[in-house]
Amino acid sequence: MNKHKKYLELSDVVKKYGEFTALNGLSLTIFDGEFISFLGPSGCGKTTLLRAIAGLDLQTSGLVIQNGKDVSDEPSNKRDFGIVFQSYALFPNLTVRDNVAYGLENRKMPKKVIASKVEDLLEMVGLPGSESKYPAQLSGGQQQRVALARALATSPGLLLLDEPLSALDAQVRVYLRKEIKALQNKLGVTTIMVTHDQEEALTMADRIVVMNHGVIEQVGTPEQIYQQPANAFVAGFIGTTNLLSCQLLSTSSLSTAGVNLACECRVDMVGQKALMAIRPEDIRVSNDSEASVNSLDVTVDDIEYLGAFSRVLVSHEDGLKLKTEFSMNVMRDLSIKVGKVITVTLPVEHIRLFPEERSL
Numbered sequence: 262m263n264k265h266k267k268y269l270e271l272s273d274v275v276k277k278y279g280e281f282t283a284l285n286g287l288s289l290t291i292f293d294g295e296f297i298s299f300l301g302p303s304g305c306g307k308t309t310l311l312r313a314i315a316g317l318d319l320q321t322s323g324l325v326i327q328n329g330k331d332v333s334d335e336p337s338n339k340r341d342f343g344i345v346f347q348s349y350a351l352f353p354n355l356t357v358r359d360n361v362a363y364g365l366e367n368r369k370m371p372k373k374v375i376a377s378k379v380e381d382l383l384e385m386v387g388l389p390g391s392e393s394k395y396p397a398q399l400s401g402g403q404q405q406r407v408a409l410a411r412a413l414a415t416s417p418g419l420l421l422l423d424e425p426l427s428a429l430d431a432q433v434r435v436y437l438r439k440e441i442k443a444l445q446n447k448l449g450v451t452t453i454m455v456t457h458d459q460e461e462a463l464t465m466a467d468r469i470v471v472m473n474h475g476v477i478e479q480v481g482t483p484e485q486i487y488q489q490p491a492n493a494f495v496a497g498f499i500g501t502t503n504l505l506s507c508q509l510l511s512t513s514s515l516s517t518a519g520v521n522l523a524c525e526c527r528v529d530m531v532g533q534k535a536l537m538a539i540r541p542e543d544i545r546v547s548n549d550s551e552a553s554v555n556s557l558d559v560t561v562d563d564i565e566y567l568g569a570f571s572r573v574l575v576s577h578e579d580g581l582k583l584k585t586e587f588s589m590n591v592m593r594d595l596s597i598k599v600g601k602v603i604t605v606t607l608p609v610e611h612i613r614l615f616p617e618e619r620s621l
């Protein structure tokens with residue numbers, strides 16, 4: 262594994278289904294040993310892109326270069342990958358042993374070698390000794406472990422995971438994602454996982470590719486995606502974000518629904534309409550004595566109890582009855598009640614500004 266070596270290069274990949282463009286010219290470089298997640302709303306093209314990489318559905322145009330070789334027109338059986346689907350896709354009439362051994366037998370390996378490899382693989386995915394069971398005798402999580410063992414059996418250079426955890430219940434999902442991540446780390450196999458679950462992407466991926474309507478919106482580490490979203494779509498899609506329309510008055514001030522706030526604005530955006538983004542966890546309740554920049558008196562409209570914290574919906578009405586509504590996270594604070602007026606602060610450093618024309 263060499264994390265500086267390019268392993269997979271996609272160049273201007275387009276996929277059309279008749280008139281409909283599912284992938285609209287995507288380019289992306291994935292490095293050796295990386296764990297990449299394709300994340301985006303339903304229908305944005307994640308699975309289509311994964312299938313183009315696997316050669317299961319060829320792209321309409323564009324290049325797929327794997328390990329220095331142009332595989333753009335290669336059928337899937339000529340490509341080097343293992344794949345796990347959401348629906349396990351095990352052969353129901355074959356034992357666990359035969360399911361895992363499937364790819365090895367196709368390669369005509371000696372029986373003894375296969376038996377020992379299957380034993381090792383089942384040990385590796387935490388299912389030792391289950392060779393003679395049938396898929397129907399296993400839980401969903403166990404079946405997905407078998408599917409993983411089968412995908413890894415031929416030691417592929419690329420592991421493709423298409424929503425591998427979404428059919429499992431929440432508890433199994435959480436521990437399997439830790440195990441898959443640990444296994445990927447240990448093997449160093451370049452991995453791409455499709456998911457629409459942002460928690461899964463944030464916890465497992467080295468880098469996340471955020472997709473929307475067949476294009477890539479941003480590629481970055483989980484921290485970059487969360488803390489420095491490239492646009493309003495990413496800001497709104499990852500985590501929870503307040504997005505408010507505003508007018509940019511100068512490089513240091515904006516107006517939203519009659520309220521003027523301090524901000525840091527690029528010169529070229531001054532005078533324009535924009536979207537102001539601030540995360541609920543970045544808004545704080547101010548002390549009475551504290552007179553800070555961007556302090557605002559707001560009315561508490563609703564309180565959602567979320568266990569460790571509460572999400573408080575507040576609004577501010579100026580003299581013209583323009584209303585600004587946003588949510589904020591508050592750690593256990595029993596003094597906050599619906600209808601009460603509180604003072605909150607929107608710290609300048611947590612306000613992000615995006616051009617308004619982005620579709621959300």
Ligand code: ATP
Pocket residue numbers: 278281283301302303304305306307308309310457
């Ligand atoms: P999900 O999370 O719901 O699986 P996705 O991001 O994986 O979504 P894709 O399955 O890649 O989305 O589909 C992208 C778009 O292409 C969708 O609008 C879908 O309806 C369309 N599409 C996918 N396969 C075909 C097909 N065989 N024929 C026509 N349109 C298709």
